[in-house]
Amino acid sequence: TSRDQHIVPLLSDLFNTSKQTPTDPSTTITMVVTKVLMLTCLVAAVAATPIDPYGHQQYKHEPKPYSFSYGVEDKNYGPNFSQHEKSDGKNVKGSYTVQLPDGRKQTVTYTADHHNGFHADVQYYGKAQYPPPSKYPPFVVKPQHYAPAPHFDQPSYH
Incomplete structure (x- = not known):
């Protein structure tokens, strides 16, 4: 078409650095599109x-x-624990103590730093004590059986 004849050489001059214009317009359009x-x-x-x-x-x-x-330290309900910790900004040292349900006391002493990571030393004090089993007989529930009985309310006509 006449429009392509005017546009193709213009675009070809704009994008073609070698200044060699191909003779085939479809090749020129392909190069421009590329x-x-x-x-x-x-x-x-x-x-x-x-x-x-x-x-x-x-x-x-x-x-x-x-x-x-x-x-x-709660003497009524039993929680008994403590913790102490100190850091110089790079190394952390501390310990915590917990009263266990079996009567023993557990103490964990730990250190932590960026080079060695976290290290803990766990110690137990006392002897584990377990209460004797209960002397009460187990509670037994006896199932009760009821015979089916129809029940209808009297209709009321008011």
């Missing part, structure tokens, strides 16, 4: 790259030493 497609892909790839690199920003934290301890 170059436009490549340019579009390049623009899309540049637009898709992140401005900031992925990942979180690293912050330098100064070591924050701390120390705490607490304890609970």
